[in-house]
Structures are given as C-alpha cells and as structure tokens.
Amino acid sequence: MSIKDKFKDFKERLSDRHMYSVVLVVTAVIAAFGIYQYKRSVGFRDQVEHGYQRAFTELVHYVDNLDSTLTKVTLTASPVQLRALATDLWRYSAFAQANLGQLPIAHTELDNTANFLSQVGDYTYSLSKKVDHGQELSEKEINQLNELSQYAVELNKKLQEMQNEMFAGVLRFNTFSKVSNRLGASQVHAFSTSMEEIENGFSEYASLIYDGPFSQHLQNKESVMLKDLPEISDSQAVDIVKEFIGEDKIKSVEVTDEGNGHIPTFNCSVISAEDDREIYAEVTKKGGYVLMVVDGKSPENEGISIDEAAQKAREFLEEKGYYSMHESYYQREGNTVVVNYAYKQGDFVMYPDLVKVKISLENGEMIGFEANGYLTNHIENREIPEIVITEEEARSKVRQNVEIDKVNFAVIPLETGEEAFCYEVKSKLNDRNFLVYINVVDGSEERILLLLENEDGILTI
Numbered sequence: 223m224s225i226k227d228k229f230k231d232f233k234e235r236l237s238d239r240h241m242y243s244v245v246l247v248v249t250a251v252i253a254a255f256g257i258y259q260y261k262r263s264v265g266f267r268d269q270v271e272h273g274y275q276r277a278f279t280e281l282v283h284y285v286d287n288l289d290s291t292l293t294k295v296t297l298t299a300s301p302v303q304l305r306a307l308a309t310d311l312w313r314y315s316a317f318a319q320a321n322l323g324q325l326p327i328a329h330t331e332l333d334n335t336a337n338f339l340s341q342v343g344d345y346t347y348s349l350s351k352k353v354d355h356g357q358e359l360s361e362k363e364i365n366q367l368n369e370l371s372q373y374a375v376e377l378n379k380k381l382q383e384m385q386n387e388m389f390a391g392v393l394r395f396n397t398f399s400k401v402s403n404r405l406g407a408s409q410v411h412a413f414s415t416s417m418e419e420i421e422n423g424f425s426e427y428a429s430l431i432y433d434g435p436f437s438q439h440l441q442n443k444e445s446v447m448l449k450d451l452p453e454i455s456d457s458q459a460v461d462i463v464k465e466f467i468g469e470d471k472i473k474s475v476e477v478t479d480e481g482n483g484h485i486p487t488f489n490c491s492v493i494s495a496e497d498d499r500e501i502y503a504e505v506t507k508k509g510g511y512v513l514m515v516v517d518g519k520s521p522e523n524e525g526i527s528i529d530e531a532a533q534k535a536r537e538f539l540e541e542k543g544y545y546s547m548h549e550s551y552y553q554r555e556g557n558t559v560v561v562n563y564a565y566k567q568g569d570f571v572m573y574p575d576l577v578k579v580k581i582s583l584e585n586g587e588m589i590g591f592e593a594n595g596y597l598t599n600h601i602e603n604r605e606i607p608e609i610v611i612t613e614e615e616a617r618s619k620v621r622q623n624v625e626i627d628k629v630n631f632a633v634i635p636l637e638t639g640e641e642a643f644c645y646e647v648k649s650k651l652n653d654r655n656f657l658v659y660i661n662v663v664d665g666s667e668e669r670i671l672l673l674l675e676n677e678d679g680i681l682t683i
Contacts, residue, residue: 274413275388277321282381284318288342289378290672292371295346296364297649297656299621300667301353308350312343325413335421338377342370368652376423384416443639445485447600451509459488459505466512466542467503467588471495480507485597487513494519506597512542515591521557521584528552528559534586535561535579544577544596551680557583558590565596567604570631574599574641604633607643609662616645616660619667624651634659634669642668 288311295307319339349363359367387393393413454462456477463475473493481487485506492501494517504513526534532549539547547563548571558580565575580590613629620626632646644659655673660666673680 274325277325278388278413279385281318281321281325282378282385284314284321285374285378285381288314288318288339289371289374292342292346292367292374293654293656293672294670296367296371297621297624297651297658297670298667299619301350303667303670304346304353305350308343308346311346315339315343325417335377335417338370338373342374345370377420380416380420380423384413387416443484443598445506445508445598447597448485448506448508448511453507454488454505454510456488458510459490462505462510462512463490463492463503467492467501467515473498475503485513485594511593511597512591513593513597515588517580517589519582519589521582521589524557524583526583526586528554528583531559531581531583531586532561535563535581535588538579538581538588539563539577544593547577553680554583559583560590565600568606568631570604570606570633570643571646572599572604572633574633574635599635604641607663609643611645611660611662611665613645615665616647616662619660619665620647620649620658621651624649627655631662632659636668644668648673 291307291310291314295304295311298304298307319336322336322339345366349359349367353359384393393416459477460475464472471494473495475490475492477488478491479489481489481504486508487504487506490503490505492503493499494501499518501518502514502516505511506513532552536547536549539545544563544565546566548566550562550564550571550573552559552561560578560580563577563579565572574595576593576595578590578592579588581587582589616629617626627648627650629648630646632644633641634644636642642659643662645662647658647660649656649658655675657671657673659668659670661668
C-alpha cells in the first residue's frame with residue numbers, strides 16, 4: 223500500500239466516532255500531564271526558594287547575634303565573661319557559615335565574607351585562652367577586636383536590608399528571578415548581586431529590655447510570691463478581672479480554660495462594652511492576681527505623649543497595688559507604648575520583679591498588662607548584702623577607653639537562678655550605649671547589655 227493510500231485509510235478510520243473519542247482522551251491525558259508537570263516545576267521552584275529563604279533568615283539571625291556579642295567582647299574586662307562570649311561567638315560564626323553554604327552562590331565568590339565568619343570565632347577563642355593563662359590583651363589585639371566589630375556591624379546592616387527586600391518580594395534567590403524580570407517585575411533582582419556588594423565591602427579585610435533583658439530566667443521557675451497563698455475559685459477569677467479592667471468597660475467575662483504553666487491560671491474571655499471586641503486575661507489560681515491582659519485594640523490617633531503615657535501606667539500600677547515601681551525601658555508600637563517597670567527597694571532596682579503595661583496614646587487607657595516577672599520573683603524586703611566594692615572601684619572595672627555616664631544600683635537574675643546585687647554602669651563606646659553590671663560584693667563583671675535607643679523606645683540586648 224502506497225503512502226497516499228495509507229493516509230486515506232487513516233482518515234477514514236479517524237472519521238469513526240470511536241476514534242474521535244480515543245483522540246480526545248489522548249489529548250486530555252497529554253494536557254493533564256503537561257499541567258501536572260508545570261505545577262510540579264512551579265512547586266519545586268517554590269520549594270527551592272523557601273529553602274533559600276529559610277537559610278538566609280537563619281544567616282541574618284546568627285550574624286545579628288555575632289554583631290551584638292562582638293561589641294560585648296570589646297567591652298568586657300572579665301576573663302570569665304570573655305570566655306563565655308568567645309564560646310557564643312564560635313557557635314554563632316559556625317552556624318552562620320553553615321547557612322551561608324546553603325545559599326545559591328559559589329563559595330569561592332565569597333572568600334572574604336566566609337573568611338571573616340570563620341576567623342571571628344577562632345580569633346576570639348584564642349584570645350580567651352590567652353586570658354585564661356593570666357595574660358592581658360595587647361593594644362593591637364583590642365584594636366583588632368574593634369575592627370572585627372565594625373565589620374560585623376556593616377555585615378549585619380546589609381543583611382538586614384536584604385532581608386527586608388526578601389520579605390517585600392523584591393529579592394529572589396534562584397534563577398527564576400530572571401524570568402520575573404522578563405515578565406515585567408523590573409524591581410526584582412538576584413541574590414547573587416547583593417552578595418557581591420557585601421563581598422566588595424570585605425575587599426580590604428585583613429585575615430587575622432522588647433521586654434527587657436531579664437526574661438529567660440522566668441522559664442519553669444516556681445513563683446516565690448504565690449507559692450504559699452490559697453487558691454481561688456473560677457467565679458472569684460471573673461470578679462477579679464472585672465475589678466482590674468473596670469466593670470463599666472466590660473459586657474461579659476467567662477472562664478474558658480485553665481493554664482498549667484509555671485504559674486497555674488484561670489484563662490478568661492472578656493467582651494468589651496465599647497465595641498464587643500474580645501480581651502484575653504489570665505488570673506493566678508493561687509492568690510488571685512492578674513497575670514496578663516491582652517487587648518487587641520488599635521488606637522487610630524495620638525492624643526498624649528510618651529511621658530504622659532508612662533505617668534498613666536504608673537498611676538494604674540499604684541491603683542492596683544504595685545508601689546515603688548521604677549520605670550526602665552519602653553517601646554512604642556503605632557499609637558501604643560509598652561512601659562517596663564521594676565520594683566525598687568531602697569537604692570536597688572529589682573529587675574527580676576518586672577511588670578509591663580501597655581498604654582493607648584489616644585487616651586491613656588490600659589490595653590495590655592503582664593506581671594510574670596513580678597509574680598514569680600517578688601519579695602517585699604530582700605536581704606541586701608554588705609557593699610564591699612566602692613563606686614570608684616566599680617568604675618575601674620570598666621575599660622578605660624569608654625565614657626561612663628552614670629552609676630546606679632541594681633539586682634539582676636543570673637542563669638543559675640540566683641540573683642546578683644550590682645552596680646549598673648551606663649557607658650558609651652563608639653556612639654553605642656551599654657550597661658555593665660559589676661557585683662557589689664566581689665567586683666566581678668556579671669553581665670554586659672547593649673542599649674538600643676531610637677525614636678520608638680529604649681530596649682536592651
């Protein structure tokens with residue numbers, strides 16, 4: 223049979239309805255397979271992109287820790303603190319390197335950046351071993367630490383900018399960013415370009431309270447204040463919430479659940495009389511103290527200043543029986559401000575006894591409250607030890623090249639669960655403010671915190 227005859231025979235068969243059905247089914251299968259493959263490729267692309275995003279977010283986190291810890295290293299005069307900080311730096315730098323290695327750029331193209339991350343941990347660890355053997359750091363070594371710190375500041379700043387671009391959808395990690403550009407998203411640019419800019423910044427690198435600072439100590443710690451107090455009923459918890467928030471501001475309150483954390487609570491749902499919004503509150507089973515109030519209200523206007531809001535918070539605390547409270551740190555969020563207060567006994571600010579109050583800048587109303595630190599640690603009269611170290615001796619414990627602003631007394635919690643009575647030395651170095659805590663009994667350097675100060679508040683890390 224000739225080719226012409228075969229083609230004619232195929233057409234005659236195709237004209238049969240059954241063959242038409244077969245062709246339609248085959249076409250549908252091919253189309254479905256194509257759609258499946260397309261969706262699979264898109265899913266794979268998104269999976270790869272999300273993996274890069276996760277690795278980059280981790281990199282930013284560890285470089286941020288690296289930055290703040292390096293600054294602390296340049297400030298410490300304590301061998302014990304230097305050893306602890308060096309261990310942290312070694313860990314942060316190792317994790318940063320691991321996440322950098324998961325990103326879509328050749329490691330050889332980031333030699334200087336990778337070298338910096340590698341040497342930060344190794345260098346500070348070697349210095350800590352030197353101090354362990356009774357040797358002091360030389361001026362050159364101190365200068366090298368300052369240089370490392372400055373590089374860390376710049377690296378952290380650039381990575382934070384890139385992370386903001388990533389969250390905004392401007393920065394893409396893989397080659398699909400090129401496709402996005404061709405489709406018209408001209409703002410989208412590749413990760414490799416931004417990393418090359420960072421690498422250029424290292425071209426001259428030479429090889430070598432937020433809610434306050436004292437919160438982690440609260441985890442799983444039994445309440446000192448509440449442990450011997452009698453338990454209340456759920457109906458009493460409802461009455462306590464009404465009195466605390468203001469009965470005129472509440473339409474209804476009901477206990478919805480029980481919390482079984484280190485402070486057992488009755489968990490309450492509150493309906494506001496103003497606009498039926500829901501407010502969440504927790505009342506301790508022992509003693510019947512309000513542990514927390516979370517109000518989702520978002521004030522639209524600003525009617526009072528930060529200072530006026532802090533005064534409103536102080537008045538609210540005194541009304542609820544919290545006296546001798548010292549204002550420490552604050553953070554503005556929109557038209558609200560969260561102010562931290564710590565109990566003050568004599569000259570000592572008791573940072574473990576922390577209360578946070580959220581105030582509306584529209585009208586000074588309390589729209590948030592948390593007393594976890596206070597209810598866990600508060601003692602009416604702590605036994606204050608004899609102060610052996612003078613203020614001048616405490617000042618001398620801080621490095622000589624820093625500017626000391628003022629010195630206060632404070633009690634801070636330690637990782638061991640104990641508390642330390644300290645001088646709180648507020649100082650400045652390279653336009654960065656920080657706090658050094660010197661033990662009043664033995665003169666040891668207990669802790670260093672950086673102060674983060676801007677138009678929205680004062681926090682510490």
